[in-house]
Amino acid sequence: FEAGVSQNTTDFLHIINWHAAEEVFLAGDTVEINGMQVITLDTAIENNLLFFTPEPRSPHGADVAPHGDFIVVSGKLDPHVTVYSFQKIMDAIEAGVEETDQYGVPIIPMEDSVEAQVEVGLGPLHTEFDNQGYAYTSLFLDTAVARWSLGGENYRPEDGWTLQSTVPVQYNVGHIAAAEGDTVDPDGRYLVSLNKWSVDRFLSTGPLLPQNLQLVDISQSGDFMQVLYDMPLTGGEPHYAQIIKADKLHPWDVYPEIGWDPVTQSVSPDAVEPGEEGVFRDGNNVTVRMTAVRSHYTPEHVEIRQGDHVTWTITNIERARDATHGFALPYYNINLSLEPGESITFEFDATRDGVFSYYCTEFCSALHLEMMGYLTVQP
Amino acid sequence: FEAGVSQNTTDFLHIINWHAAEEVFLAGDTVEINGMQVITLDTAIENNLLFFTPEPRSPHGADVAPHGDFIVVSGKLDPHVTVYSFQKIMDAIEAGVEETDQYGVPIIPMEDSVEAQVEVGLGPLHTEFDNQGYAYTSLFLDTAVARWSLGGENYRPEDGWTLQSTVPVQYNVGHIAAAEGDTVDPDGRYLVSLNKWSVDRFLSTGPLLPQNLQLVDISQSGDFMQVLYDMPLTGGEPHYAQIIKADKLHPWDVYPEIGWDPVTQSVSPDAVEPGEEGVFRDGNNVTVRMTAVRSHYTPEHVEIRQGDHVTWTITNIERARDATHGFALPYYNINLSLEPGESITFEFDATRDGVFSYYCTEFCSALHLEMMGYLTVQP
Numbered sequence: 094f095e096a097g098v099s100q101n102t103t104d105f106l107h108i109i110n111w112h113a114a115e116e117v118f119l120a121g122d123t124v125e126i127n128g129m130q131v132i133t134l135d136t137a138i139e140n141n142l143l144f145f146t147p148e149p150r151s152p153h154g155a156d157v158a159p160h161g162d163f164i165v166v167s168g169k170l171d172p173h174v175t176v177y178s179f180q181k182i183m184d185a186i187e188a189g190v191e192e193t194d195q196y197g198v199p200i201i202p203m204e205d206s207v208e209a210q211v212e213v214g215l216g217p218l219h220t221e222f223d224n225q226g227y228a229y230t231s232l233f234l235d236t237a238v239a240r241w242s243l244g245g246e247n248y249r250p251e252d253g254w255t256l257q258s259t260v261p262v263q264y265n266v267g268h269i270a271a272a273e274g275d276t277v278d279p280d281g282r283y284l285v286s287l288n289k290w291s292v293d294r295f296l297s298t299g300p301l302l303p304q305n306l307q308l309v310d311i312s313q314s315g316d317f318m319q320v321l322y323d324m325p326l327t328g329g330e331p332h333y334a335q336i337i338k339a340d341k342l343h344p345w346d347v348y349p350e351i352g353w354d355p356v357t358q359s360v361s362p363d364a365v366e367p368g369e370e371g372v373f374r375d376g377n378n379v380t381v382r383m384t385a386v387r388s389h390y391t392p393e394h395v396e397i398r399q400g401d402h403v404t405w406t407i408t409n410i411e412r413a414r415d416a417t418h419g420f421a422l423p424y425y426n427i428n429l430s431l432e433p434g435e436s437i438t439f440e441f442d443a444t445r446d447g448v449f450s451y452y453c454t455e456f457c458s459a460l461h462l463e464m465m466g467y468l469t470v471q472p
Numbered sequence: 473f474e475a476g477v478s479q480n481t482t483d484f485l486h487i488i489n490w491h492a493a494e495e496v497f498l499a500g501d502t503v504e505i506n507g508m509q510v511i512t513l514d515t516a517i518e519n520n521l522l523f524f525t526p527e528p529r530s531p532h533g534a535d536v537a538p539h540g541d542f543i544v545v546s547g548k549l550d551p552h553v554t555v556y557s558f559q560k561i562m563d564a565i566e567a568g569v570e571e572t573d574q575y576g577v578p579i580i581p582m583e584d585s586v587e588a589q590v591e592v593g594l595g596p597l598h599t600e601f602d603n604q605g606y607a608y609t610s611l612f613l614d615t616a617v618a619r620w621s622l623g624g625e626n627y628r629p630e631d632g633w634t635l636q637s638t639v640p641v642q643y644n645v646g647h648i649a650a651a652e653g654d655t656v657d658p659d660g661r662y663l664v665s666l667n668k669w670s671v672d673r674f675l676s677t678g679p680l681l682p683q684n685l686q687l688v689d690i691s692q693s694g695d696f697m698q699v700l701y702d703m704p705l706t707g708g709e710p711h712y713a714q715i716i717k718a719d720k721l722h723p724w725d726v727y728p729e730i731g732w733d734p735v736t737q738s739v740s741p742d743a744v745e746p747g748e749e750g751v752f753r754d755g756n757n758v759t760v761r762m763t764a765v766r767s768h769y770t771p772e773h774v775e776i777r778q779g780d781h782v783t784w785t786i787t788n789i790e791r792a793r794d795a796t797h798g799f800a801l802p803y804y805n806i807n808l809s810l811e812p813g814e815s816i817t818f819e820f821d822a823t824r825d826g827v828f829s830y831y832c833t834e835f836c837s838a839l840h841l842e843m844m845g846y847l848t849v850q851p
Binding site: 151153169170216233234265267289290291292296297298299300301302329330339344345346347348414415417419430432433434435454455456459460462463 | 530532548549595612613644646668669670671675676677678679680681708709718723724725726727793794796798809811812813814833834835838839841
């Protein structure tokens with residue numbers, strides 16, 4: 094696939110006029126495929142809502158600058174970032190586009206769409222922005238982050254479109270995240286490099302090495318950038334992140350009401366109030382209604398019959414912060430985390446008879462070990 | 473269960489002579505229950521291999537001091553740690569034990585088994601040891617770690633059996649880990665407190681708060697201990713850990729040979745060598761033999777029929793450190809991590825026809841996005 098995917102001299106940046114696409118959709122000029130309304134290529138071309146312009150091949154990131162005026166594309170087999178001008182693209186479309194590809198999609202020549210190219214290093218992938226008019230591009234092959242200057246009156250008219258500096262990162266950066274760096278008003282100051290390979294950075298942990306996130310100081314201008322901190326992580330490859338200032342977030346400390354379903358963001362109709370607990374039978378359908386509070390489940394005994402279909406709701410009736418309870422019923426593959434106020438409903442078929450313990454998996458109080466009960470499945 | 477579990481004035485430390493138990497097992501004096509050879513209570517009593525001694529109720533940790541001479545028990549509803557003497561227990565058994573419980577298990581009186589009790593604080597759970605003759609006990613309710621001195625000639629004969637200091641931790645510690653603190657030769661210097669609740673320690677992250685590990689300096693003697701560092705963690709409650717000096721570990725950087733099966737710790741008989749790849753059919757049983765190397769799977773097309781049973785082996789033939797590849801075939805719920813040299817075999821039934829892409833999930837090179845292929849399941 095390598096040869097097939099990268100066989101052309103250039104790939105194409107796809108330019109979609111989504112206001113025009115919305116009008117086509119609202120006019121019903123779509124076809125239904127697998128239940129989705131789809132605008133065909135011919136319709137898109139007829140309605141002037143799709144254009145191409147060439148870009149360096151094997152493109153990776155396509156990132157829009159804070160003022161919406163430039164689009165930065167990294168072709169990872171090309172050492173440059175290519176910066177397209179939104180205004181130039183609009184002007185070219187206005188003036189009329191002659192060339193098309195084999196399917197009839199109009200192609201805007203690069204000389205009519207590109208504002209600048211800046212050589213940043215090997216393997217450029219993704220670009221983020223700061224509050225000083227700089228852009229930052231991750232360099233996978235150079236295993237570094239490049240700082241370069243955006244030109245034009247909105248950014249750095251005096252020293253625009255030049256590489257300022259690179260800072261080595263350890264190692265093989267993919268995505269980067271600058272503080273609010275994807276917004277119309279980047280915060281600057283800090284950037285996190287989300288690195289994949291960490292060979293030789295830490296003591297060996299065996300064949301699978303940790304991923305590594307690095308905090309980089311980008312607060313000064315010019316060529317100074319500095320790695321401040323490493324945070325190795327287990328788990329999968331880090332893939333994209335956003336840094337948002339904490340004062341923009343207003344998280345709940347506990348869910349607003351007891352019986353909260355985090356999926357629907359409302360009180361669950363199945364939520365159990367204290368005093369309503371019990372085991373209810375309707376033919377082979379059994380409903381278990383349970384509450385959890387430090388350090389009891391109510392009921393502590395649930396008796397059913399083999400072959401029953403079980404619908405089981407647990408409501409954590411705590412209001413204290415961090416009074417999370419767990420619920421494990423391992424044979425039936427149930428393992429829950431119930432935050433304060435949360436209500437969860439699960440179902441299973443009681444396929445095997447026996448006595449099965451259920452128990453809390455969070456050390457919720459000094460009596461946590463006693464927060465358990467028994468499910469008896471009669472044969 | 474709280475009432476039932478904690479209804480007696482004391483619980484019992486169970487003392488098992490496992491050398492004697494081994495002899496009983498080897499003599500065949502066991503009964504088989506669910507395929508396990510079990511020594512009955514009567515046999516255990518007859519052979520003098522089980523004794524009880526009272527301990528404070530709702531016991532949690534039972535930790536053996538470095539010289540094997542003391543056993544430290546925390547009854548989490550009692551503010552003391554209770555220290556039992558191995559020699560006193562052996563002497564009491566030698567002298568003969570009169571009292572028994574209702575099942576006939578001999579009970580050694582506390583005054584014959586206990587060496588000391590030290591009041592350490594509320595909610596004591598687990599105890600670790602250092603190289604200065606100190607013990608450290610986690611205090612769940614006080615949300616602190618207590619340092620106290622072991623007495624006797626092996627530890628601190630001059631100031632033994634006294635509380636030295638407590639250090640607050642944030643918050644609600646369960647387990648603690650001192651450097652090699654569970655061994656005959658503790659390393660001292662550092663202790664990690666594995667804390668569960670982190671209310672008010674960090675910016676709010678919503679109803680589910682991070683767990684928090686804290687590094688504590690225990691290198692000085694007397695009453696000085698200091699929290700050096702916080703490490704908040706997502707995921708489940710931290711539960712036990714060991715700190716082992718890195719020079720005792722000799723991890724492989726890559727697996728010793730290509731085709732390695734980490735489960736059997738040997739080369740898999742199914743491992744695929746370059747040139748052996750292919751799709752092989754025997755009736756409805758299809759065997760896929762695949763290699764992975766930056767940035768290709770071989771083969772890139774796999775064509776089978778609906779109803780086939782598929783046995784699929786992938787061997788990562790890389791020898792470079794950290795050249796991990798992933799393999800995802802989402803519809804069939806396959807998602808693998810293949811470290812350098814590793815071979816994995818999985819099976820599934822091709823229940824659904826269609827064309828399914830498979831692809832690498834680790835950014836393995838600049839051509840990672842092209843590391844993919846297609847599984848075609850003919851109807």
